[in-house]
Amino acid sequence: MFEPAHLRTFLAVAQTLSFTQAAHRLGLRQSTVSQQVRRLEGAAGRQLFVRDTHSVSLTEDGEAMLGFARTILEANERAASWFAGTRPRGRLRFGASEDFVLTRLPEVLESFRREHPEVELELTVDLSETLHEQLAAGRFDLVLVKRHPHQPHGRLVWRDRLVWIGGERLRLDAHRPLPLVAFPPPAVTRARALEVLERHGRPWRVACTSRSLNGLVAAARAGLGVMAHTHGMIPPGLVRIPARAGLPELGGIDVVLLYGTGPGRDDASRGSAEALARAILAAGDRLHTAAAPG
Known part of the structure; x- marks a missing residue:
């Protein structure tokens, strides 16, 4: 039908x-x-x-x-x-930003491993920009990362926007520098937040830096400051900062799949990467709307 x-x-x-x-x-x-x-x-x-x-x-x-x-x-x-007798096999080096690992991506990976037991899946979790660099160095077969909109490379999984989020009881003082909770450089969300604040002349200070999303969420829940985060994946316990706070708009963000092109890739790794990419694309809407558990 x-x-x-x-x-x-x-x-x-x-x-x-x-x-x-x-x-x-x-x-x-x-x-x-x-x-x-x-x-x-x-x-x-x-x-x-x-x-x-x-x-x-x-x-x-x-x-x-x-x-x-x-x-x-x-x-x-x-x-x-x-x-067809073409079940994927071999080693698959996959990298993903922590934002996605804390949503329903583990369910997708578990299902993939169950359906393709002959694939040796190696998962690396890191910042999107770091994964970009390591992909270019030939260390991955496939990565799931954030990128600035309208860049030409990558297979678009979904498009979202960045928003300011913080604890429910957070109160911001417009006359004091904005306290930021952020990943360290070269994080995409950090770079976007600083660029937007500088462009709008809004003073800021870094209140917390962590490579762990759980660390950032804990700091934001404690009221240390605000985070720039994808709208579709706001963690529980945090809320979007209302427009009346006067913070500038952060704009859009793309989530894409990028394939490795290094000399170490063979037909088996390419087939495995394509199979996982199809699984992620099919589950894209569920990944997008699933909030991190903690």
Whole structure:
């Protein structure tokens, strides 16, 4: 009833909330993406998206289709791999920013290991910029990282925006430097926060620095200061700083998959990287909306 190609296109639009970005991710024309979504809506007999010239959002039926699409595509891929005899194997060096490891990414990795027991998965958790550098040095086959919007490289998983967050009882004094809770350089969120504050002439000071997201969350919960963080992954116990606080907008952020290109990569590692990438792309909406547990 539902064509796998149409379901993949639907997931890409649902995760990026953009027909243009979905077309870029899938390597299709935007008109083809629109046509495939219309055909899926025709097969379902329901409208899956509300779209106008400025925005795209899921309808209630579209939200329901997310779960069905993932289940159908995962089953289809397992069957195709089994009968084709092309199950991934070998070592897979995967790097991920800690933001994602504290969401539902472990569930995705657990499912991947269960489905592909012949793959030796090596996970490294670090800052996005550090992972970028190590990928360029040939130390990874695949990384899941944050990057500034509209950069040309990478396979877009989802697009989000950065917001200021802090403890529920935090009170900011507009006449004193803004206390920041931040990753150390070269963190993407730290760089964006400092650039925006400098551009708007807002004084600041670093109240806490930690390479651990748990450390930053603990400091923010204690009221030490504010964090720049992705809106879709605000940890429990922290809230978005209201607009009345007068903090400048931080803008958008992309989450992308990047593939390694080093000489150590072989057909096995490339096949394993592509299999994990498909699993992450299929689960992108769940990763995006899952808050870190602590």
